[in-house]
Amino acid sequence: MAVRQNLDELRGLVRAKGLRATPSRIAVLELLRASDSPMSHGDVADRLATQAWDRATIYRNLTDLAEAGLVRRTDVGDHVWRFEAMSDDHEAGAHPHFVCTECGTVECLPEIELAVRSSRTASRGKPPRAVKQRQVEVHVRGLCDACQ
Amino acid sequence: MAVRQNLDELRGLVRAKGLRATPSRIAVLELLRASDSPMSHGDVADRLATQAWDRATIYRNLTDLAEAGLVRRTDVGDHVWRFEAMSDDHEAGAHPHFVCTECGTVECLPEIELAVRSSRTASRGKPPRAVKQRQVEVHVRGLCDACQ
DNA sequence: TTCTCAGATGCAAGTGAATTGCAGCTGCTT
């Protein structure tokens, strides 16, 4: 059964990160995976309200998953935390993301590239090592076509 | 006297936006102009602590200045509002910011540029209009040298 | 310069999402 297989896969992912595969945690991860855009804590809690899980539990689940790297936690600028499942072929830094500052939607921008000029002219010092080593995540923030 | 002249200039800017040039407001704007990176409400309040201005006042000043367009109010992703003076040559999107995901420090990266290739190969559709029109703000997120 | 008042401030109280403490459960390892 496909669904069952999927759940087992999620359990495996969670356990591989050293976390327990508890029902609420799996449900949260499953929900985020099924969603095509980032969800706020409130969104997640509401969608899982039928289970009567505590908001603190949901929040801890989201935080744990984020720390484990299974989920990305960002604030698109409206002071609301949003969570988005990260798939394996989708590591941070692999490619830039476009974040809509209005609706929070995140799109991938594979065809954009960041050019770093090693700067002698920069007002103060050089860019951080992380930038040169490309160990960074690039967020391009603006209004998406729908919100424009 | 240069400093005095500068203060008068700031007063003029503030008044031109329909705001009163009060001491605290001018001090806030002056501080942000002198700072080379965005400051949080707390940063500003601490730096101006010698004046014993109320935090609510500082906050209202920051908000007012932001609404007037003299200051930019952003959240780099760590859930802390940050304020940055906008000079004329410093419009939104003019340059990217490097954000340390550990300590939250924000640096400006004037020597980085965003290259957008018009993509026929992108998995789904084209990049948002905002990207092409450069009406975006770029955040480069990673560990700063100090936190690395 | 003095007058006047909308706008600004200080103080204190309110708000609400995020976080934490703790006692009682429960995956999961042995």
Place this chain on the structure above:
DNA sequence: AAGCAGCTGCAATTCACTTGCATCTGAGAA
């Protein structure tokens, strides 16, 4: 089957803003 480190629910707390209100004050009018 047993034990415990990790989770959960509940409640309380924290903390960063936000607001209400009485009191000042910048700046245009007289």
